[in-house]
Amino acid sequence: MNTSHEIEVYVRFCETDAVGHVNNTSYFLYFEEARTKFFSEICPERDASFSFILASVTCDYLSQAYASQILKLSTVVKNVGTKSFTLLHTLKEVDTGVDIAECISVTVCFNYSDQGTIPIPKNVRKRLEEYLIAS
Amino acid sequence: MNTSHEIEVYVRFCETDAVGHVNNTSYFLYFEEARTKFFSEICPERDASFSFILASVTCDYLSQAYASQILKLSTVVKNVGTKSFTLLHTLKEVDTGVDIAECISVTVCFNYSDQGTIPIPKNVRKRLEEYLIAS
Amino acid sequence: MNTSHEIEVYVRFCETDAVGHVNNTSYFLYFEEARTKFFSEICPERDASFSFILASVTCDYLSQAYASQILKLSTVVKNVGTKSFTLLHTLKEVDTGVDIAECISVTVCFNYSDQGTIPIPKNVRKRLEEYLIAS
Amino acid sequence: MNTSHEIEVYVRFCETDAVGHVNNTSYFLYFEEARTKFFSEICPERDASFSFILASVTCDYLSQAYASQILKLSTVVKNVGTKSFTLLHTLKEVDTGVDIAECISVTVCFNYSDQGTIPIPKNVRKRLEEYLIAS
Numbered sequence: 001m002n003t004s005h006e007i008e009v010y011v012r013f014c015e016t017d018a019v020g021h022v023n024n025t026s027y028f029l030y031f032e033e034a035r036t037k038f039f040s041e042i043c044p045e046r047d048a049s050f051s052f053i054l055a056s057v058t059c060d061y062l063s064q065a066y067a068s069q070i071l072k073l074s075t076v077v078k079n080v081g082t083k084s085f086t087l088l089h090t091l092k093e094v095d096t097g098v099d100i101a102e103c104i105s106v107t108v109c110f111n112y113s114d115q116g117t118i119p120i121p122k123n124v125r126k127r128l129e130e131y132l133i134a135s
Numbered sequence: 136m137n138t139s140h141e142i143e144v145y146v147r148f149c150e151t152d153a154v155g156h157v158n159n160t161s162y163f164l165y166f167e168e169a170r171t172k173f174f175s176e177i178c179p180e181r182d183a184s185f186s187f188i189l190a191s192v193t194c195d196y197l198s199q200a201y202a203s204q205i206l207k208l209s210t211v212v213k214n215v216g217t218k219s220f221t222l223l224h225t226l227k228e229v230d231t232g233v234d235i236a237e238c239i240s241v242t243v244c245f246n247y248s249d250q251g252t253i254p255i256p257k258n259v260r261k262r263l264e265e266y267l268i269a270s
Numbered sequence: 271m272n273t274s275h276e277i278e279v280y281v282r283f284c285e286t287d288a289v290g291h292v293n294n295t296s297y298f299l300y301f302e303e304a305r306t307k308f309f310s311e312i313c314p315e316r317d318a319s320f321s322f323i324l325a326s327v328t329c330d331y332l333s334q335a336y337a338s339q340i341l342k343l344s345t346v347v348k349n350v351g352t353k354s355f356t357l358l359h360t361l362k363e364v365d366t367g368v369d370i371a372e373c374i375s376v377t378v379c380f381n382y383s384d385q386g387t388i389p390i391p392k393n394v395r396k397r398l399e400e401y402l403i404a405s
Numbered sequence: 406m407n408t409s410h411e412i413e414v415y416v417r418f419c420e421t422d423a424v425g426h427v428n429n430t431s432y433f434l435y436f437e438e439a440r441t442k443f444f445s446e447i448c449p450e451r452d453a454s455f456s457f458i459l460a461s462v463t464c465d466y467l468s469q470a471y472a473s474q475i476l477k478l479s480t481v482v483k484n485v486g487t488k489s490f491t492l493l494h495t496l497k498e499v500d501t502g503v504d505i506a507e508c509i510s511v512t513v514c515f516n517y518s519d520q521g522t523i524p525i526p527k528n529v530r531k532r533l534e535e536y537l538i539a540s
Contacts, residue, residue, distance in 0.1 A: 012438050014158045018151035018202055024324045025149045025298040032295055033417050036473065054294045058328040067153055068441065147303050159459045160433040167430055168282050171338065189429045193463040203306065284430045286423035288472055293419045337423055 003131055005038045005075040008094065013067045021064040022100075031057065031089050031103045034073045038087070042127040049113045050121070055084060057105045063098050070094040077131040083117045084108040085128055138266055140173045140210040143229065148202045156199040166192065166224050166238045169208045173222070177262040184248045185256070190219060192240045198233050205229040212266040218252045219243045220263055273401055275308045275345040278364065283337045291334040292370075301327065301359050301373045304343045308357070312397040319383045320391070325354060327375045333368050340364040347401040353387045354378040355398055408536055410443045410480040413499065418472045426469040436462065436494050436508045439478045443492070447532040454518045455526075460489060462510045468503050475499040482536040488522045489513045490533055 015026035039052050065071060072092045079086040089103040111118045120128070150161035174187050200206060207227050214221040224238040246253045255263070285296035309322050335341060342362050349356040359373040381388045390398070420431035444457050470476060477497050484491040494508040516523045525533070 010438070012434060013152055013441050014160045014434055014437050016153035017148055018153070018155045019321075020153045023149045023302075024327065025295065025302055028295040028298055029417060029419055032293075032419050033415070036418050040473070051289075054331055056328065056330045057294065058326065060326045061324055068445070145303070147299060148306050149299055149302050154456075158437075159462065160430065160437055163430040163433055164282060164284055167284050167428075168280070171283050175338070186424075189466055191463065191465045192429065193461065195461045196459055203310070283422055284428045287418055288421035288423070288425045290423045295419045 005034070005041060005131060007034055007037055007073050009033060009071050009073060011065055011067055011069045011071060016067045021066055024059075024061065027059055027061075027091065027101050027103070028057070030071065030073055030091060031059070031105065034075050034089050035087065035105065035107070038075050042131075043121075043124050045123075049111060050118075051110045051112060052107045053110045053117075055106045055108050057103060060102045061100075062102065063093075063100050065091075065093060065100045071100060075131070076133045077128050078104065078133060078135065080120065080125060080128050080132060083119055085120065088133070140169070140176060140266060142169055142172055142208050144168060144206050144208060146200055146202055146204045146206060151202045156201055159194075159196065162194055162196075162226065162236050162238070163192070165206065165208055165226060166194070166240065169210050169224050170222065170240065170242070173210050177266075178256075178259050180258075184246055185253075186245045186247060188243045188245045188252075190241045190243050192238060195237045196235075197237065198228075198235050200226075200228060200235045206235060210266070211268045212263050213239065213268060213270065215255065215260060215263050215267060218254055220255065223268070275304070275311060275401060277304055277307055277343050279303060279341050279343060281335055281337055281339045281341060286337045291336055294329075294331065297329055297331075297361065297371050297373070298327070300341065300343055300361060301329070301375065304345050304359050305357065305375065305377070308345050312401075313391075313394050315393075319381060320388075321380045321382060322377045323380045323387075325376045325378050327373060330372045331370075332372065333363075333370050335361075335363060335370045341370060345401070346403045347398050348374065348403060348405065350390065350395060350398050350402060353389055355390065358403070410439070410446060410536060412439055412442055412478050414438060414476050414478060416470055416472055416474045416476060421472045426471055429464075429466065432464055432466075432496065432506050432508070433462070435476065435478055435496060436464070436510065439480050439494050440492065440510065440512070443480050447536075448526075448529050450528075454516055455523075456515045456517060457512045458515045458522075460511045460513050462508065465507045466505075467507065468498075468505050470496075470498060470505045476505060480536070481538045482533050483509065483538060483540065485525065485530060485533050485537060488524055490525065493538070 009030045015022055017023035072094050075089050078088045087105045091100040109118050109120050144165045152158035207229050210224050213223045222240045226235040244253050244255050279300045287293035342364050345359050348358045357375045361370040379388050379390050414435045420427055422428035477499050480494050483493045492510045496505040514523050514525050
């Protein structure tokens with residue numbers, strides 16, 4: 001791996017549930033924020049005709065997280081295909097370094113003018129490869 | 136009052152928080168659902184140029200609600216102005232009849248073609264008045 | 271398959287996003303509601319010491335869904351292991367029958383008194399098997 | 406006013422809705438984060454028996470906000486009563502300084518041991534008064 005894309009998120013109280021920990025659905029808020037910011041970085045010149053469409057997402061829950069914690073979300077690229085690519089997001093608690101969750105997401109490149117999937121644009125592919133991990 | 140608009144909502148587990156009850160932010164999900172369905176009833180013929188815009192909303196928290204409860208949301212009209220109207224939503228737990236919360240919302244009529252507020256259309260005003268309570 | 275567990279959900283406006291469709295994170299609200307209700311059915315006698323813990327969840331996004339639609343969520347059992355079981359949830363739009371999303375979730379049985387995973391209780395296993403699909 | 410408590414929030418894409426702007430329900434996520442952090446500051450020594458309970462909240466929507474914006478949330482104290490106090494939260498878009506929303510919230514001091522409301526503790530009252538605005 002050359003590099004990873006990193007953000008920090010603060011766990012809001014409303015993201016917890018009556019068991020006392022962060023609810024299973026809240027993790028996807030964090031993963032979406034990571035993807036949005038990652039996409040801004042690898043494709044800052046994106047216009048309205050082009051879009052990244054989420055095809056699938058998987059989350060493995062490893063440890064519990066709690067209100068007011070700061071979590072670090074690292075994003076790397078696991079695979080770059082023709083029209084789609086696979087991201088790996090890992091979520092750690094900053095204070096303890098404990099692994100909280102791991103997420104794999106598959107995103108497809110889409111053109112609204114043609115209403116269809118398209119090959120990953122060259123400049124996007126080049127930037128994705130900077131985050132590619134050895135498989 | 137002639138009539139009230141009623142819906143029931145199921146409390147999702149993810150709508151609770153680490154205190155064990157429904158989180159303060161979740162009530163607004165229920166109130167929005169009540170407004171959406173109420174607007175479909177009083178303005179079924181709405182086209183894309185016309186919109187109801189929320190100007191303000193107040194919630195008074197009366198009792199705690201819990202996961203898996205069924206809540207009944209009753210909506211009536213408190214006031215009909217020239218361009219805006221005020222709704223009163225009351226939220227009760229169905230099994231016990233306990234009052235959970237009360238919400239007052241002010242909605243403004245808006246025209247996207249003119250990008251401005253407009254008087255409440257006559258047919259909408261007429262239907263709003265069917266839900267008007269004595270003040 | 272002997273049977274499937276079915277619920278219907280109404281798509282709230284706040285569950286959509288600026289693209290105009292249901293946001294990728296909202297589907298997990300629906301899947302959680304399906305699991306909660308399914309667990310009440312297969313384990314109505316659950317006490318505070320016993321819990322179902324979500325280990326992983328995957329969602330494949332198949333078609334877009336929109337505000338105010340009614341979606342049908344069918345849950346069946348894909349696999350029953352020693353301490354965990356795998357559910358398959360399918361989400362369809364009721365009016366058109368269009369497949370919206372598919373979710374696979376793995377749940378582990380957990381005992382709070384011992385703070386550890388435990389074998390699926392016999393009565394739960396028996397009820398899970400009523401929903402088991404041929405693999 | 407002596408001082409105000411300030412935080413910044415990033416608008417997540419999932420916090421927008423199909424109209425294209427931030428959904429009315431999402432603002433309450435931001436206000437809750439502001440309150441949580443403000444309470445940590447005015448009452449860092451809080452133990453499990455003592456709690457701040459939200460009694461009511463009002464939001465006035467002033468301008469639209471959009472995905473990926475950074476919003477600044479300033480919190481001041483509007484009034485300090487015997488057992489409750491009133492906060493005023495203002496939300497601005499950082500880049501333009503545009504006023505997005507204004508929120509007034511009333512919080513009550515609660516003791517879990519006695520299961521009842523209690524007078525605002527002296528040390529909390531003193532810190533609240535540091536944020537009190539002239540009325």
